[in-house]
Amino acid sequence: MASIQSDLETLPIVLLFLCLIFLIYNYSYNLSGKERRKKSCLPTTWPIFGMLPALLENCHRLHDYATEVLEESGGTFEYKGLSFANTDMVITCDPANVHYILSKNFSNYPKGPKFRKIFDILGDGIFNADSELWEIHRKITLSVMHNPNFLKLVETTVWEKVEKGLLPILENCAKTGSQLDLQNIFQRFTFDSISKLVLDHDSCSLSMDLPNIPCERAFNDTVEALLHRHILPESCWKLQKWLGIGKEKKLRKAWEAFDQFIYPCISLKLQEQQLVVKTNNRKENQPPGFDGLTAFMEAYKGTTWSTTTDAKLMLMRDTMLNLMFAGRDTTSTALTWLFWLLANNPSVEDKILEEIKTKLMHLKNWSPFSVEESRKLVYLHGALCEALRLFPPVALEHKAPVQADTLPSGLHIDANTKLIISFYSMGRMESIWGKDCLEFRPERWISGQGRIKHEPSFKFPAFNAGPRTCIGKDMAFIQMKMVAASIIYNYHIQVLAGHPVSPSDSIIIQMKHGFMVRLFKRN
Template sequence: METLKSNTAPSAAMATIGFSEIVLMLLLFIFLWRLMRENWHKSSLPTNWPFVGMLPGLLRNAHRLHEFATDVIRESGGTFELKGPCFADMDMVVTADPANIHHILSRNFSNYPKGPEFRKIFDILGDGIFNADSELWEIHRKTTMSLINHTKFQNLLEKSVWHKVEKGLITVLELVSKLDVEVDLQDLFQRFTFDSVCTLVLDYDPCSLSTDLPYIPCEKAFNATEEALLHRHILPESLWKLQNWLQIGKEKYLSKASKTFDQFIFNCISMKREKLSKTEESKGQEEEFDMLTAFMKAYDKENSGISGDTGKFLRDTILNLMIAGRDTTSTALTWFFWLLGKNPFVEIKILKEIETKLQVKPGQKWRFFNVEESRKLVYLHGALCESLRLFPPVALEHKAPAQPDILPSGHRIDQNQKIVLSFYSMGRMETIWGKNCLEFIPERWISERGGIKHEPSFKFPRLMQDLGLV
């Protein structure tokens, strides 16, 4: 019996090892075959692998996410179903189909709230306007939106932005020109918009856009936040939550950014409270309008968000406005001037229009232009809209239906299934913008009467047109 055991045990072990090797070789063969098939067909569509789904293709193209999405959507006819790993809830539909986008953002809007999934990814925004649904949205409509649309805010906006252009942006650019040194325009625009939005919503100018270009932790925290939030769209929720718990990777920098925002905003609020307490004796005098004071008066105990903490709700509101004002405008300006550098003939036309319609001669000292004067610059407006079409500051948005739905494209959407709307891809679709969709042509926005064409919101989101006007 002992001899029998010693003879059969190695055979069983060899059989087990042999079977494992066969399975491994089979999986390797399938992997190589699928990989070679992709190369032979030169397809942009990612392979749907067993267990891991299309995650490998997504990670392989993480450095060019928007271009990858555009290639896949174009090859799929406008809408693509992305399959995630079987162990993660990552299945999603990615679309740049105008009919689908119109359905989600307009016709069936009530079925597509921000929802809990959105709040999970953008938890750093708290109860701010970007995370708002139902009752929370109603609070922001009565306060945030009301203040932004107020005449006093519009006047403050013009005054603050021009002051920063004159004393900050032009001063730095003149020095750089005099010294004949290179400068990162994106960094300057981010500093410009950061200072401007802080002045608007916090009544405080951090002066990050000055000749010595100081390091301001809060200003740099926005970049870390953007990168981390983008990666949360790519990685399985369990993975980025694990990174957050371990405080590694981009989640580590997101946590640091959140603390930096808190410190900066709460310090500004404290300074404002102290300033208000000192000026209480002069109540009879008319106070100058500022957003922070208006928010502090509006956010009483009844307006304290979901958390019930008035201080946190004020912080969330301000941070949302800072992100909106800093990132969208700086991104739009950066791409706009990059496109002008690539298309000097457009720059010549813009300068000629300014010279003709605003009576500004070359070499003449800059002067303040109000909104009404800027409306005369139709070609400049068209160039801005064209830049926003090709490089939208809000490149994608994700939604999830409260109830199952069927999109106009015929795709069935389950309850709470993630849908990604790719505005970046939409601006690059021949079916929408024609064969010259990748070209920078401001004239496509100018009507035969010489005015600006207003494209439907499902073809060119209204947000983009508003940014172009600003």
């Protein structure tokens, strides 16, 4: 058994019976000639095996391949998988379809049981929830995040992490001339920040020795495994899960790492609250301190979803993990691609630097600026929007209609059809953004009056759209501006020569090989 498992670790079980298919496909494909390949990128539908051979051939560039297929097929495509595995799906990036699915006919497109199977690691958190539980999550999250004390906590937490964690590491690399994986640094930064905001705990993963924090690294293994589940037949990834191999083995370890990090934080906070009540050790006129975890726990007290201690612990674990996913991966990914785009567009970097100097005149030497002052950085905001358009952190959205429906594009879909919305492809469609859709132009986000132009969310769904639009959108922009301005004002970043850059094959558009750079201190 150990020998079999060892073999399957190096070659996922699904590929064992698909290798022959792939060879047959390549042979047939080569016989068709070069001219045919030039004419169309649409996959051939083979008997029994459907379009799977084309998917395997392009598995190293799934998001770009999906974009090419959607471009050629007019924005909506029906994928036919293995005839015996129920892997057919509809993929779309048509704004009319997106608006219809996420807004106009929202009630017919819940997350549903298939989504919960794939994203079971998120439990009963806001990303998995539907109906009443989702409404409770959204109402509570909005109330906490709109609390002035929470906004102040965001500002102080981010600046403390910039000054004590981020800048010392960058300064050391600039002095020594050593190379640095900036993506890793951003991921550590956002992990520490969101952990402090929602768990009242800073693991200090962003420190000079860059310690290994299992929970922090578990996010990367999770997002890769979740895309894997979207593509493979359910029986295949469930078999891997049962055998404890491949990406499912990594996902199980990630699950354990999350639980071992989150549960102790919640338990400790409950003990602190019980101690306060028991000893009444808070002075009569002393106002209580504010922290995000306590605020969320208090808000969920009156709900029917946390009636027992165990239920309360599980619900808080799921809630915190969902918030950590939203705060860690999306912000770090957006910052990573922003600095890669700036490295390839130095004139944009110069304009941002000039804006920082002219709009924040008190910064003779670098010092933190307020949330209100961050709103003055309009050109930087436009640059962030461009990075989010070209590389939306969440690559796709998964839906399934409760009842059969007809999309605005004219396609009829049956109930429970797997429906994938490609946010990545939407930002690269000439029909949506014009002939310069692949260019990095912050100006497209700035009006003639020098203000930010607001595009409809069904055209720019980087923060989702409709009722499920990201609650933390404003908080994300505040954090990204603070981090980006801090780095741009103090350092120039140069991508390491020859370093390969491409999107990862996961539900989060990270850089597949990290982001290796050198830093140079500005005069």
